Each structure stands twice: as structure tokens, then as C-alpha cells.
Amino acid sequence: MAAADWGGKADHLAGERATAQFDVDGMKVAWAGSRHAVEVADRMACLVASDPVFRKDTRTMLSRKELFKDTLKKAAHAWKRTVELHLTEEEANLLRLYIDQPGYVDLHWVMFVPAIKGQGTEEQQKKWLTMAYKFQIIGTYAQTELGHGSNVQGLETTATFDPSTDEFIMHSPTLTSSKWWPGGLGKTSTHAVVYARLITEGKDYGIHGFIMQLRSLDDHSPLPGITIGDIGGKFGSGAYNSMDNGVMRLDHVRIPRDQMLMRLAQVTREGKYVHSDVPKQLLYGTMVYVRQTIVADASRALSRAVCIAVRYGAIRKQFGSKAGGPETQVLNYKTQQSRLFPFLASAYAFRFVGQWLKWLYTDVTQKLESKDFSTLPEAHACTAGLKSVTTSATADAIEECQKLCGGHGYLNSSGLPELFAVNLPACTYEGDNVVLLLQVARFLMKTVSQVASGKQPVGTTAYMGNIQHLMQCKSVVNTVEDWLNPAAIKEVFEARALRMAVNCAQNISKAPSQEEGFSELSPDLVEAAVAHVQLIIVTKFIEKLQEDILGHGVKEQLQKLCGIYALHLIHKHLGDFLSTGCVTARQGSLANERLGKLYAQVRPNAVALVDAFDYTDHYLGSALGRYDGDVYSALYKEAWKDPLNETVVPDGYQEHLRPLLKQQLKLSRL
Numbered sequence: 115m116a117a118a119d120w121g122g123k124a125d126h127l128a129g130e131r132a133t134a135q136f137d138v139d140g141m142k143v144a145w146a147g148s149r150h151a152v153e154v155a156d157r158m159a160c161l162v163a164s165d166p167v168f169r170k171d172t173r174t175m176l177s178r179k180e181l182f183k184d185t186l187k188k189a190a191h192a193w194k195r196t197v198e199l200h201l202t203e204e205e206a207n208l209l210r211l212y213i214d215q216p217g218y219v220d221l222h223w224v225m226f227v228p229a230i231k232g233q234g235t236e237e238q239q240k241k242w243l244t245m246a247y248k249f250q251i252i253g254t255y256a257q258t259e260l261g262h263g264s265n266v267q268g269l270e271t272t273a274t275f276d277p278s279t280d281e282f283i284m285h286s287p288t289l290t291s292s293k294w295w296p297g298g299l300g301k302t303s304t305h306a307v308v309y310a311r312l313i314t315e316g317k318d319y320g321i322h323g324f325i326m327q328l329r330s331l332d333d334h335s336p337l338p339g340i341t342i343g344d345i346g347g348k349f350g351s352g353a354y355n356s357m358d359n360g361v362m363r364l365d366h367v368r369i370p371r372d373q374m375l376m377r378l379a380q381v382t383r384e385g386k387y388v389h390s391d392v393p394k395q396l397l398y399g400t401m402v403y404v405r406q407t408i409v410a411d412a413s414r415a416l417s418r419a420v421c422i423a424v425r426y427g428a429i430r431k432q433f434g435s436k437a438g439g440p441e442t443q444v445l446n447y448k449t450q451q452s453r454l455f456p457f458l459a460s461a462y463a464f465r466f467v468g469q470w471l472k473w474l475y476t477d478v479t480q481k482l483e484s485k486d487f488s489t490l491p492e493a494h495a496c497t498a499g500l501k502s503v504t505t506s507a508t509a510d511a512i513e514e515c516q517k518l519c520g521g522h523g524y525l526n527s528s529g530l531p532e533l534f535a536v537n538l539p540a541c542t543y544e545g546d547n548v549v550l551l552l553q554v555a556r557f558l559m560k561t562v563s564q565v566a567s568g569k570q571p572v573g574t575t576a577y578m579g580n581i582q583h584l585m586q587c588k589s590v591v592n593t594v595e596d597w598l599n600p601a602a603i604k605e606v607f608e609a610r611a612l613r614m615a616v617n618c619a620q621n622i623s624k625a626p627s628q629e630e631g632f633s634e635l636s637p638d639l640v641e642a643a644v645a646h647v648q649l650i651i652v653t654k655f656i657e658k659l660q661e662d663i664l665g666h667g668v669k670e671q672l673q674k675l676c677g678i679y680a681l682h683l684i685h686k687h688l689g690d691f692l693s694t695g696c697v698t699a700r701q702g703s704l705a706n707e708r709l710g711k712l713y714a715q716v717r718p719n720a721v722a723l724v725d726a727f728d729y730t731d732h733y734l735g736s737a738l739g740r741y742d743g744d745v746y747s748a749l750y751k752e753a754w755k756d757p758l759n760e761t762v763v764p765d766g767y768q769e770h771l772r773p774l775l776k777q778q779l780k781l782s783r784l
């Protein structure tokens with residue numbers, strides 16, 4: 115499909131494609147999840163690529179105002195096309211994805227609507243979602259404040275119930291209580307779910323969600339008592355600057371009582387606070403939902419960076435043989451392979467774990483609907499942990515891909531700077547990654563103590579039940595080939611994760627208090643959480659390989675990638691594996707040897723493995739990652755689009771350059 119917008123010109127990567135040892139179409143299905151998923155993604159990607167309104171090749175050259183207006187134009191056009199073409203929800207989501215420009219619509223669909231769905235009563239859903247689905251209102255998720263983001267319980271905005279009028283008074287009592295960051299709040303949203311401390315009958319009941327109208331639906335001006343604006347430019351050109359992240363202060367703004375989201379708790383007409391029989395953590399349900407979607411975003415972003423670096427690495431040549439032979443493709447350097455192929459493997463690993471996480475989320479949601487809350491802690495730990503590990507790895511990998519592409523990777527036209535700038539904040543939003551890993555660690559410490567008291571753990575912590583074996587087992591690996599055995603790989607990952615968690619639990623128990631111990635050991639706890647999450651990713655990749663995978667050679671390639679993913683982690687975290695006694699130094703070096711062999715086996719398939727991501731040139735947005743590999747013409751062409759090249763002699767020459775040169779010339783003649 116990527117060839118569709120390539121137009122059948124000379125394929126500089128044809129030789130690379132000819133060496134592939136597997137069926138690329140089959141791999142596309144494995145990556146996308148189903149044949150249907152490939153087809154619908156293709157259709158939506160082509161729809162976007164062929165529509166001039168969705169062009170993005172000069173995006174990084176636009177001023178903030180131009181970029182913002184361009185985002186409004188694209189969002190409105192996307193909605194028009196959605197309605198005209200009667201797109202399904204799945205198609206509309208993909209359309210938004212391939213437009214590839216962060217904007218208010220993301221918050222509307224990904225947070226505002228889910229917050230009302232999860233926390234609103236049926237009546238509230240009917241009222242607000244009806245309008246939201248038709249874009250009669252635009253909503254955002256206003257939780258974070260200038261003074262607090264991670265510590266949600268520390269938010270300061272108040273919602274004080276006034277029984278005399280049956281209203282809540284929404285107020286920002288301090289500067290630090292100003293809402294700060296919500297996407298779309300700055301200039302676009304007409305409504306928001308605002309999180310505030312609920313105060314009734316003189317008592318503070320903590321954080322709850324409220325629907326507020328922010329702007330007039332006639333002229334878009336802020337409603338009385340509401341001060342609102344954009345928080346300013348962000349990292350990188352283009353990138354997340356298309357989003358109007360906002361600041362908002364509330365001055366005793368009144369809203370009707372029925373605009374408190376009342377599924378989890380209610381305030382009666384008399385002002386009595388009533389809590390439903392559901393866990394209060396469901397207040398955080400929207401974040402669980404979004405964290406799950408962010409894992410899929412991470413695999414997509416990583417795969418785009420890898421696609422660019424692999425294709426460019428196959429085109430770029432540096433240095434020849436001493437005998438004056440042809441120059442070497444940089445992708446053939448072993449150092450490039452050992453830096454890049456783990457990212458290729460990680461992209462596939464994150465994709466598959468993201469598909470599993472989506473399943474887990476759906477399963478938990480169904481259980482919650484029938485009032486079974488037992489799997490909520492695990493869902494929280496899995497979404498928090500996977501969001502954290504995949505986004506951190508992705509941001510680091512995109513940065514490394516820039517270096518893998520040398521100087522040209524630093525150009526905006528490579529697509530990498532923008533990709534990095536857009537994905538970097540995923541390490542922070544929806545929960546800072548370290549804060550989230552500490553949540554995972556908290557869950558692990560609880561599980562360890564439950565195991566100690568004889569309770570059998572389930573789900574992703576089931577391995578902890580095998581504590582007798584895993585605390586003392588020694589890896590059976592004795593040859594390089596033994597590292598091909600998934601059971602041997604899984605065992606060392608399980609043993610490492612369990613031993614790190616148990617070590618932490620034992621050390622915490624020596625501290626004066628649980629809280630002090632947790633705080634003192636938090637760096638170790640974060641590492642234990644990472645080990646647990648990496649185990650989940652490795653396990654889900656291995657489980658994926660047990661499914662029916664169609665297409666010649668597809669499963670074999672995935673087996674190699676799974677091996678690379680697991681073994682590169684053993685190599686990278688060898689200190690953990692050695693210090694916990696899970697592998698010996700010799701086994702560690704055998705793993706590294708195996709890794710080198712796997713890189714060599716993947717090399718002839720590398721370009722085809724990134725083709726299987728099925729990205730159009732439009733979506734990839736990279737002169738270096740073009741499907742046809744015609745990199746140099748593209749770089750050359752892109753350079754001339756820069757506004758600096760609009761004139762031969764630059765603006766500023768007469769005022770600043772000419773006088774300087776003339777003066778220096780005069781001085782030299784003296």
C-alpha cells in the first residue's frame with residue numbers, strides 16, 4: 115500500500131526488498147491484528163494522504179498562530195469528511211490518527227467523552243454525550259493545576275455546594291490552583307470535565323469531576339468568572355505546538371448541582387454526600403483508559419522512527435573496502451545493527467503487548483459493569499507500568515534514531531525531530547513515568563506479602579506463586595542455541611523480576627516503618643517494577659508466537675525479533691541478572707553471542723520488516739524514510755521549501771549584514 119502514494123517510480127530499495135525471506139502481506143496482518151485492520155487502515159491512510167488539506171510537509175515552518183489555525187482547519191475538514199462518508203468510529207479514529215497533528219479533538223474523544231462515560235450517570239451521559247458525539251460542544255479534561263499534577267489528591271480547585279440555589283460554586287482559591295495544561299482548553303474547548311475538591315455541609319470530600327461550560331456557544335467568549343488562555347510555546351517546532359494547552363482560573367462560577375458527575379458519588383438536594391458502593395479509584399478510570407491507548411501510540415511512534423532509520427540506513431553509504439570496492443551501506447555496520455535492531459524488535463513487542471492490553475482493558479471493563487472490581491488493581495498496575503516502560507523506551511529510541519541517521523536525521527525534513535518532540539511528553543502526561551512505576555511497585559509489594567501469607571497470585575503476577583522454584587533456580591542455558599528456547603528466556607525474566615521484588619520487600623521490612631522503607635528504597639522499587647513490566651512484554655511476545663500466524667516465514671521472523679527483544683534486555687540489564695544470580699557471566703556472554711547471530715539473520719529482512727508497518731509516505735513525513743528510498747532528491751527538494759529560501763538575499767541584509775561587511779572592509783583598507 116505504501117507504494118500507492120509512491121507512484122511507481124524507481125525503487126532504490128528494490129534490492130533490499132528482494133532479499134526478504136517472508137511474506138510481507140502476512141506480516142502486515144500480524145502487525146495490524148487482522149486482515150480487516152490492514153484494509154481499514156489502508157483506506158484511511160490513503161484518504162488522508164490524497165487530500166491536500168491534510169498536507170503537513172511545511173508544518174515545522176509555520177508560526178504558532180498559523181499552525182494553530184491549520185489544526186482547526188484540519189479538524190473541521192476531518193469532521194466534514196467523517197460525516198459525508200458516514201465513517202464508522204473505527205474509521206474516524208484512524209482518520210484522526212493519520213492526520214497526525216495533535217489537537218483539541220484528541221482530548222475531546224480520548225478524555226472528555228470517556229470521563230463522562232465512566233463517571234456520569236445514565237441521564238448525564240444521555241444529555242452530554244449526545245451533544246459531544248455531534249460536536250455541538252467541544253470538551254477537555256481539566257485535572258492538572260499549576261501547583262499539582264502527579265498528586266491528584268493535592269488539587270486545590272474547590273466546588274462548594276450552595277443548597278440555597280442548588281448549585282456548586284467553582285473557584286480557584288490560589289494561583290497554584292489555576293488549571294494548567296489541559297489540551298484544547300487554551301482556545302478551543304467550550305466545555306470541560308473539571309476536577310475539584312467537593313465541599314458540602316462544611317466538609318471536604320476530596321476530588322470529584324464536574325462538567326462545566328467554559329465558553330459561549332454563540333461567540334466563543336469565556337463565560338463570566340472564567341479567565342482562560344494558552345500556556346505558551348512548547349518543545350520543538352511544529353510538534354505539540356498545534357495543541358492549545360490551557361490555563362484557567364475560576365472566580366466563584368456557579369453550575370447546577372446535576373453537573374457533578376454522579377455515578378461514583380452524589381450530593382442530594384439537601385447537600386448530603388452519598389458514596390456509591392463502587393471503589394473510589396474509579397475516579398481515576400479515564401486515566402487507566404488513556405494509559406492503555408498510549409501503549410499503542412508508543413509502538414506506532416517507535417515503528418515510525420525505526421522505519422525511517424532502517425530505510426535510510428540501507429541507502430546511506432560511508433567508506434569503502436580498502437581495495438577500492440563499493441562503499442558500505444551504513445546498515446551493514448554491526449554497530450548500527452546492534453543499536454537499531456533492538457528498536458525494531460521493541461516496536462513489534464510493544465505492538466503485541468498493546469493489543470493484549472486492549473483486551474485486558476475490555477475484559478476489566480466488562481467485569482466492572484457486573485460489579486466485579488477484583489481485577490482493578492492489576493489493570494491499574496499493567497496500564498501504568500506498560501505506559502511507563504513503552505513511552506520511556508520510545509522517546510529514547512527516537513532520539514537514538516536521529517543519531518543513527520547522522521546529520522540528516524537532525525533536519526526537520528527527516529521527520530525525526532517532530533516525532534521526538536510529539537512523543538517525549540508521553541513520558542509525563544497521563545502520569546509521570548517514575549510516579550507510575552512506583553504505583554506498580556506498590557502493587558508488587560502487596561502481592562509479595564500476599565504470597566508470603568499463602569495467597570495464590572493470578573494474572574500477570576501468577577509467576578510469583580512459583581516462588582520456591584524461582585528464588586533458587588539456575589538457568590539451564592549452556593550453549594548459544596539454548597538461548598533460542600522461550601521457556602529458558604521466560605524463566606530468567608521471571609526469576610529476575612521476583613528476586614528484585616522480594617529483595618525490595620525484605621529491605622522495606624527492615625525500615626522503621628513501611629512508608630520510610632518504601633521511600634528509602636524507591637530507586638530499587640522502580641527497577642523492580644521495570645523488571646516486572648519487561649517480563650510482561652516478553653511473555654506476551656512469546657504467547658503471540660503460540661497463536662496461528664499465517665504467511666510464509668512470518669512466524670520465523672517474529673521468533674527472531676522476540677529473541678532480540680528478550681536478549682537485548684538481558685544484555686542491557688546484565689547487572690540485574692547477575693546480581694540476582696539468575697544468569698552467570700558465561701550465560702550472559704552466550705546471550706550476547708546469540709544476539710549477534712540474530713542481528714545477522716534479521717539484516718536481509720530489515721527493510722521488509724519495516725514495510726510491514728504499512729505506512730504511507732504522507733504519514734511517515736520523512737525525506738529519509740521514503741518508500742522508494744530516493745532520499746537525496748527528497749532532501750534537496752525539501753530544503754528549498756524553507757522560508758529562508760524565499761529570497762536569494764535574506765531579509766536583514768540591508769540593515770545588519772551589509773553595514774557590517776562594509777565597515778570591516780573600510781577598516782581593512784585603513
Ligand SMILES: CCCCCCCCCCCCCCC/C=C/C(=O)SCCNC(=O)CCNC(=O)[C@H](O)C(C)(C)COP(=O)(O)OP(=O)(O)OC[C@H]1O[C@@H](n2cnc3c(N)ncnc32)[C@H](O)[C@@H]1OP(=O)(O)O
Pocket residue numbers: 207208210211220221224255257258263264265266267297395396398399401402404411490491494542543544545546549553556
Ligand atoms: C486508534 C485511535 C487513534 C486515536 C488518535 C491518536 C491520538 C492519540 C491522542 C493521545 C492523546 C493523549 C493526550 C494526553 C493528554 C494528557 C492528559 C493528562 O495528562 S490528564 C492528567 C493525568 N494525570 C495523571 O495521570 C496524574 C497521575 N497521578 C495519579 O494517577 C494518582 O494521583 C496517583 C496514582 C499517582 C496517586 O494517587 P493517590 O490517590 O494519592 O493514590 P495512592 O498512591 O494513595 O493510591 C490509592 C489507591 O488507589 C490505587 N490507584 C491509584 N490510581 C489508580 C487507578 N488509576 N486505577 C485504579 N486504582 C488506582 C492505588 O493503587 C492505591 O491502591 P491501594 O489498594 O490503596 O494500594
Ligand SMILES: Cc1cc2nc3c(=O)[nH]c(=O)nc-3n(C[C@H](O)[C@H](O)[C@H](O)COP(=O)(O)OP(=O)(O)OC[C@H]3O[C@@H](n4cnc5c(N)ncnc54)[C@H](O)[C@@H]3O)c2cc1C
Pocket residue numbers: 221255256257258261262263264265294295296297354359539542543544545546547548549552
Ligand atoms: C503535553 C502535555 C499535555 C498534557 N495534557 C493534560 C491534559 O489534557 N489535562 C490535564 O489535566 N493534564 C495534562 N497534562 C499534565 C500532566 O498530566 C502532568 O504534567 C503529569 O501528570 C505530571 O505531573 P507534574 O507536571 O505535576 O509533574 P511533577 O509531579 O511535578 O513531577 C516533577 C518531577 O518530580 C518527580 N516526582 C513527583 N512525585 C514523585 C514521587 N511521589 N516520587 C518520586 N518522584 C516524584 C517526577 O518523577 C518528576 O521528575 C499534560 C502535560 C503535558 C506535558
